[in-house]
Amino acid sequence: MDKRRIFKVTSVVVALNAIACFPAISMTKAAKIDAMKLYNKHCSACHDKKGKPTDFGKELETTDFTDKNWQSNTSDEKIIKQITDGTNEKMMPFKEKLSVNEIGALVPVIRNFAKK
Numbered sequence: 001m002d003k004r005r006i007f008k009v010t011s012v013v014v015a016l017n018a019i020a021c022f023p024a025i026s027m028t029k030a031a032k033i034d035a036m037k038l039y040n041k042h043c044s045a046c047h048d049k050k051g052k053p054t055d056f057g058k059e060l061e062t063t064d065f066t067d068k069n070w071q072s073n074t075s076d077e078k079i080i081k082q083i084t085d086g087t088n089e090k091m092m093p094f095k096e097k098l099s100v101n102e103i104g105a106l107v108p109v110i111r112n113f114a115k116k
């Protein structure tokens with residue numbers, strides 16, 4: 001590899017890094033703004049707009065997010081894992097529908113259901 005070629009490769013890497021970092025930043029902002037919208041769109045069919053199981057959700061034994069006991073026995077990591085991977089035959093995984101940042105933004109939404 002001569003010096004000019006090394007320079008070329010380096011600038012490609014720098015350019016790729018810039019592209020890779022930029023959407024991550026703007027997505028965090030978007031996810032913060034839209035977390036409630038995401039919840040209503042993807043989760044409320046089973047979990048209700050207030051965090052309680054819907055009639056459909058009850059059949060699947062959906063978790064009640066307003067339950068303070070459940071909240072205090074659940075870590076943020078567990079919530080993230082549940083949204084990412086789901087539960088077989090009960091809740092679908094969201095890892096292909098939502099970004100890591102969007103999933104993270106849903107944690108405070110779920111936590112908020114018990115604060116009343």
Ligand code: HEC
Binds near residue numbers: 083087094
């Ligand atoms: C098809 C119905 C359905 C949808 C849609 C759904 N869930 Fe669930 N969810 C369930 C069921 C059923 C359970 C209980 C699973 C179990 O017992 O393992 C559950 C459990 C959970 C739990 C608790 C897991 C635990 O540790 O007890 C969290 C957190 C959760 N869902 C978040 C979400 C979020 C966020 C969304 C939207 C992105 C969503 N769910 C969409 C059915 C659903």
